[in-house]
Amino acid sequence: MSDPTLPADWIAVDWGTSRMRAWAFGPDGAEIGHAVSDAGMGGLAPEGFEPALLAAVSPWLGPDRATPVIACGMVGARQGWVEAPYVSVPCPPPGPAQAVMAPVRDPRLAVTILPGVSQAAPADVMRGEETQIAGFLASTPGFDGTLCLPGTHTKWVQVSAGEIVSFRTAMTGELFAALRGHTVLRHALGAAEGGPAFLEAVADAMARPEALTQRLFSLRAESLLSGLAPAAAADRASGLLIGLELAGARGYWLGTRFALIGNGAQSELYAAALAAQGVIVERADADAMVLAGLGAAWAALEGERP
Amino acid sequence: MSDPTLPADWIAVDWGTSRMRAWAFGPDGAEIGHAVSDAGMGGLAPEGFEPALLAAVSPWLGPDRATPVIACGMVGARQGWVEAPYVSVPCPPPGPAQAVMAPVRDPRLAVTILPGVSQAAPADVMRGEETQIAGFLASTPGFDGTLCLPGTHTKWVQVSAGEIVSFRTAMTGELFAALRGHTVLRHALGAAEGGPAFLEAVADAMARPEALTQRLFSLRAESLLSGLAPAAAADRASGLLIGLELAGARGYWLGTRFALIGNGAQSELYAAALAAQGVIVERADADAMVLAGLGAAWAALEGERP
Numbered sequence: 001m002s003d004p005t006l007p008a009d010w011i012a013v014d015w016g017t018s019r020m021r022a023w024a025f026g027p028d029g030a031e032i033g034h035a036v037s038d039a040g041m042g043g044l045a046p047e048g049f050e051p052a053l054l055a056a057v058s059p060w061l062g063p064d065r066a067t068p069v070i071a072c073g074m075v076g077a078r079q080g081w082v083e084a085p086y087v088s089v090p091c092p093p094p095g096p097a098q099a100v101m102a103p104v105r106d107p108r109l110a111v112t113i114l115p116g117v118s119q120a121a122p123a124d125v126m127r128g129e130e131t132q133i134a135g136f137l138a139s140t141p142g143f144d145g146t147l148c149l150p151g152t153h154t155k156w157v158q159v160s161a162g163e164i165v166s167f168r169t170a171m172t173g174e175l176f177a178a179l180r181g182h183t184v185l186r187h188a189l190g191a192a193e194g195g196p197a198f199l200e201a202v203a204d205a206m207a208r209p210e211a212l213t214q215r216l217f218s219l220r221a222e223s224l225l226s227g228l229a230p231a232a233a234a235d236r237a238s239g240l241l242i243g244l245e246l247a248g249a250r251g252y253w254l255g256t257r258f259a260l261i262g263n264g265a266q267s268e269l270y271a272a273a274l275a276a277q278g279v280i281v282e283r284a285d286a287d288a289m290v291l292a293g294l295g296a297a298w299a300a301l302e303g304e305r306p
Numbered sequence: 307m308s309d310p311t312l313p314a315d316w317i318a319v320d321w322g323t324s325r326m327r328a329w330a331f332g333p334d335g336a337e338i339g340h341a342v343s344d345a346g347m348g349g350l351a352p353e354g355f356e357p358a359l360l361a362a363v364s365p366w367l368g369p370d371r372a373t374p375v376i377a378c379g380m381v382g383a384r385q386g387w388v389e390a391p392y393v394s395v396p397c398p399p400p401g402p403a404q405a406v407m408a409p410v411r412d413p414r415l416a417v418t419i420l421p422g423v424s425q426a427a428p429a430d431v432m433r434g435e436e437t438q439i440a441g442f443l444a445s446t447p448g449f450d451g452t453l454c455l456p457g458t459h460t461k462w463v464q465v466s467a468g469e470i471v472s473f474r475t476a477m478t479g480e481l482f483a484a485l486r487g488h489t490v491l492r493h494a495l496g497a498a499e500g501g502p503a504f505l506e507a508v509a510d511a512m513a514r515p516e517a518l519t520q521r522l523f524s525l526r527a528e529s530l531l532s533g534l535a536p537a538a539a540a541d542r543a544s545g546l547l548i549g550l551e552l553a554g555a556r557g558y559w560l561g562t563r564f565a566l567i568g569n570g571a572q573s574e575l576y577a578a579a580l581a582a583q584g585v586i587v588e589r590a591d592a593d594a595m596v597l598a599g600l601g602a603a604w605a606a607l608e609g610e611r612p
Binding site for chain 1: 384392424425426428429430431459474475476477478480481483484485487488489490491512514515516517518519520521522523524526527528530531532534547550551553554555556
C-alpha cells in the first residue's frame with residue numbers, strides 16, 4: 001500500500017453501498033496511497049464503519065494527530081455510519097458547513113461526512129454524485145447546463161450559477177440488471193457489445209417509449225424463433241432502456257451545454273446514444289471528479305480553521 | 307381425489323412452466339376429478355413428464371384402454387416433453403390436427419399436446435393462451451375484436467372471423483416482480499391494494515410513458531423523504547407499468563370490442579385501468595376458458611375418429 005512512515009495530511013473516502021475507496025494525500029497534495037474495500041455501507045451496521053475504515057486507512061495515520069477524513073456517499077444515509085441529512089435543491093453541492101462528524105473511538109481519526117442532496121417534487125435523492133458535481137464545478141468554472149452521471153441509478157442534473165437547480169434519477173442500470181438476472185430474458189441476453197443494434201434500439205425507444213415491455217418480450221421471441229444472437233439481444237435491451245431514459249430526460253439534454261461524468265462501458269453507451277441525438281458531449285472521469293470534490297471540501301475545511 | 311372405480315373418458319391438462327393442472331371427465335361430460343401439481347415444465351427433463359403426469363392422473367386411468375389426455379402450455383415447448391411446433395398467425399387457435407403425440411411407455415396413456423402460436427414480425431410467441439382463446443371463441447361465437455389475457459406475460463390478441471390475426475406480449479407482470487424482488491424498490495413496495503394511487507399512476511404513465519424509470523425511482527425517494535406508504539407505492543408501481551402497457555397496446559383496445567380473459571387481482575387491475583379509458587370490458591374466467599378450449603380439442607379429436 002503506502003509508505004507507513006509518512007502519515008497522510010488528509011484522506012478522501014468514497015463510501016458507497018457495495019464498496020469503499022480511500023485515497024491518502026501528503027502535505028504537498030500528492031496522492032500517497034489508495035485502498036479499495038468491499039466493506040460497503042450495505043453490509044455494515046453503524047458500529048462496523050470505524051473498524052472498516054481503520055482496516056483500510058490505518059497505515060496512513062500518524063500517532064499524534066487526528067487525521068482528517070472526508071467521506072461522501074451512502075455512508076451518510078440513515079442506515080449508514082451517521083446520518084448526514086440531505087440538503088434541498090436549489091443549492092450548491094454541499095460542503096463541510098453542511099457536513100456531520102462521525103462518532104469515533106480512535107483519536108487518530110476525524111471523520112467528516114458530506115450530505116447528499118434531495119428534491120421534494122418530483123421526489124428525488126442523491127448521495128455521492130453531489131461530490132462528483134462539486135469536483136466538476138471546481139474544475140470547470142462557469143459551467144451552466146446539464147450533467148449526466150450514468151450508474152445503477154443514473155442522475156440528470158441541471159446546474160446553473162454553481163447550484164444544483166433540479167435533478168432526476170432513472171433506475172435504468174438496475175432495471176437492466178434485474179431483467180437480465182431475474183426474468184425470462186436471462187435466456188436471451190448475452191454480454192452487450194455496443195454494436196449497431198444498440199443505437200437502432202435507442203431510436204426505436206425514443207420514437208415509441210410506450211412499446212417498451214412489448215419490445216423486451218420480442219427479444220425472447222426472436223431468440224426462440226430465429227436464434228437472435230445473445231450479444232445483439234443485450235445491445236437491443238440496453239438500447240431500449242437507455243432510449244426510454246433519454247426520451248424521459250429530453251428536457252435535460254436538449255439545447256443546453258452538456259457534460260457526462262462517468263467511466264467504463266456504460267458511459268460509452270450514454271455518450272454514443274446522446275451523440276446520435278446531436279448532443280455535443282463533454283466528458284469527465286468519475287473518479288477524478290469525486291476526488292476533486294472531496295479535495296474542494298478539504299480545502300474549504302482548511303479555510304474555515306481559525 | 308376421484309373415485310378410482312370410474313375411469314375417465316378423457317383428461318384435460320394445462321401444463322405451464324411452474325405447475326400442472328389436470329381435470330378428468332366422465333363419459334357424460336361431467337368433471338369427475340381435479341389435480342394440481344407443482345411439477346411444472348420448468349423443473350422437468352423430457353423423461354420426467356410421463357411419471358409426473360401419471361402421479362397426478364393414474365387414479366382416473368382404466369386398465370384396458372389408452373385414455374386420451376389433451377394438454378396445452380409449455381409442455382409443448384422445445385425444452386418440454388416433446389416439441390409441438392408453433393403455428394403462425396393468422397390462424398385459428400390450433401387444434402388436434404396441428405398437435406403432436408407425446409412418447410409414452412404406459413399403454414394406459416395417449417397424450418396429445420396442442421401447439422402454441424407464433425408471429426414473425428413483430429416476433430412473438432404464446433403457449434397455453436391460444437387454448438384459452440379457443441375456449442373463448444367456442445363459447446362466444448362471432449366474437450370480433452381484442453382479447454387481453456393478463457399474466458406474467460400479458461397477451462393482447464386481435465381476433466377476427468375465428469382467427470388469431472395478430473398479438474403482442476408485454477412482460478409487465480414479470481417486470482413488476484423483478485422490480486419488487488431485485489431492485490432498490492424492494493424497500494419501498496408493499497402489497498398492492500388497487501387503491502386510488504393505482505389509477506392515477508395509470509393516467510400518469512399513459513400521458514408520459516417515457517418517464518417510467520424516473521417515476522419508479524421517485525417511489526424510493528418519496529419513501530425516504532416523506533414516508534410514502536408501501537401499499538400506495540406498490541399501487542403506483544403497478545399503475546405505472548400497466549399504464550405504460552396500455553399506452554403501448556392502444557391499437558389493441560381503442561374502438562374495438564374487447565374482452566379480458568383472466569382471474570384474480572391482476573385481472574381486476576387491468577379491468578379497472580381499461581374501464582378508466584372508457585373501454586367496455588367483457589370478462590371471462592381463465593380456468594373456464596382453458597377447459598373449454600381443451601374440451602373443443604377433445605370434441606374435434608373425437609370427431610376425427612373413423
